Amino acid sequence: MNVLEHYTAAFVGFVWGPPLLVLLLGGGLFFLIYSRGTPYRHLHHGVAILTGRYDRDDAPGDISHFQALSSALSGTLGMGNIAGVAVAIHMGGPGAVFWMWVTAVVGIGTKFFTCTLAVMYRGEDSLGRIQGGPMYVVREGLGRRWMPLAVLFCVAGLVGTLPAFQINQLTQISREVIAEPRGWVGDNPFWFNLSFGLAAAALASVVILGGIQRVGAFAARFVPLMVLIYLACVFYILAQNIGAVPGLLGLIVTEAFSPTAVGGGLLGVILTGVKRGAFSNEAGIGTESMAHGAARTDEPVREGLVAMLGPAIDTLLVCTATALAILATGVWQSGEANGVTLTAEAFARAMPDFGLWLLILVVFFFSITTIVTYSYYGTKCLGFLAGAQYEHHYRWFYIGLIVVGAVVSLDVVINVIDGMYALMAIPTMTSALILAPRVMAAARDYFARYQMES
Numbered sequence: 001m002n003v004l005e006h007y008t009a010a011f012v013g014f015v016w017g018p019p020l021l022v023l024l025l026g027g028g029l030f031f032l033i034y035s036r037g038t039p040y041r042h043l044h045h046g047v048a049i050l051t052g053r054y055d056r057d058d059a060p061g062d063i064s065h066f067q068a069l070s071s072a073l074s075g076t077l078g079m080g081n082i083a084g085v086a087v088a089i090h091m092g093g094p095g096a097v098f099w100m101w102v103t104a105v106v107g108i109g110t111k112f113f114t115c116t117l118a119v120m121y122r123g124e125d126s127l128g129r130i131q132g133g134p135m136y137v138v139r140e141g142l143g144r145r146w147m148p149l150a151v152l153f154c155v156a157g158l159v160g161t162l163p164a165f166q167i168n169q170l171t172q173i174s175r176e177v178i179a180e181p182r183g184w185v186g187d188n189p190f191w192f193n194l195s196f197g198l199a200a201a202a203l204a205s206v207v208i209l210g211g212i213q214r215v216g217a218f219a220a221r222f223v224p225l226m227v228l229i230y231l232a233c234v235f236y237i238l239a240q241n242i243g244a245v246p247g248l249l250g251l252i253v254t255e256a257f258s259p260t261a262v263g264g265g266l267l268g269v270i271l272t273g274v275k276r277g278a279f280s281n282e283a284g285i286g287t288e289s290m291a292h293g294a295a296r297t298d299e300p301v302r303e304g305l306v307a308m309l310g311p312a313i314d315t316l317l318v319c320t321a322t323a324l325a326i327l328a329t330g331v332w333q334s335g336e337a338n339g340v341t342l343t344a345e346a347f348a349r350a351m352p353d354f355g356l357w358l359l360i361l362v363v364f365f366f367s368i369t370t371i372v373t374y375s376y377y378g379t380k381c382l383g384f385l386a387g388a389q390y391e392h393h394y395r396w397f398y399i400g401l402i403v404v405g406a407v408v409s410l411d412v413v414i415n416v417i418d419g420m421y422a423l424m425a426i427p428t429m430t431s432a433l434i435l436a437p438r439v440m441a442a443a444r445d446y447f448a449r450y451q452m453e454s
Contacts, residue, residue: 028106099273107283132293
């Protein structure tokens, strides 16, 4: 371990301690109990909103409900589901997947509250444009004396939403699966990584420079299709191993509570699962609130109902599918492969003729959609801190960092992003817990009107 890896690992170990676990999991459990299960009882209404039935072109905001969810999912569906799950199993064993499930179950309630607030307390940036996100929730909902929390979120968000993990893993699978077997890499992989990073940056810039409208349109077009392709591949793998699935689900549960589990014992497994779950579904982190805060609606509760579908789709469905594919094929026990390479081995073993190529296709689009969505998040953070008139400078800086992310160490990337995610969670969850009574007041009013109209 080099010096940079050592210090970033120490930083992650400090911020991802028991207090943060209590804030994320305990806060999500509080939302579940305090709301009396309101979000969970209205999942069907959230799905109905996505159909466009309740969209209004004259409502404030920039993108539709469907585009808002697609944009948020494009930031969560991706490397967190394909590589992040593999990292969780590699570092914490099968039991880590259980704690990813826990973050999703309580995350449904968390997203309902945080994303309702993102619309309820939208504010204007320095150019007079309506914006949403935890920093505006703090400023508009809690007041100026709470501004250090808003600043903390934005500073952490500028780093936590950098594209390093996505482009790093996309470069890795392209190099190891396509380039190296064909002798395209040579003795030094740096030049391949650099060239790939430059090409990816050029492609992503076409969408990034177009702002949230182009990001939303791009995500709405590609995210649903890639999810269907990926799930079809995974279900094909599981069909080949259908008899083993019940036992694998049991293994996930039993290993989740094993004091001798890999990954540092019970606490290590919990920490690994919660970190990877937070990276996957972002419930309580606050990034997704910036996408949902741009939704075209004047009903905050309505967007909260849409947002809460994210953890169910992202973690309970897609991440579980990835975990079962890795466990069913046995690749998690066969070597030192980590990240996206581990998932690639599972696809190659189960579908030797075409599995890798389909995975590469999905990884490519998931990575690019996540990269362009994260650029929007970082832009909003800079706009809040320094002024919206400087946002275009950040876009160019971000595009340059795509190239950097293609050549840096995976361990350093994971440590830095995990640490920033932890810091973003503090203002997001703190503001949501304080303002929870206002969300429930709005929810009671909304559902009373909804029932009268029905």
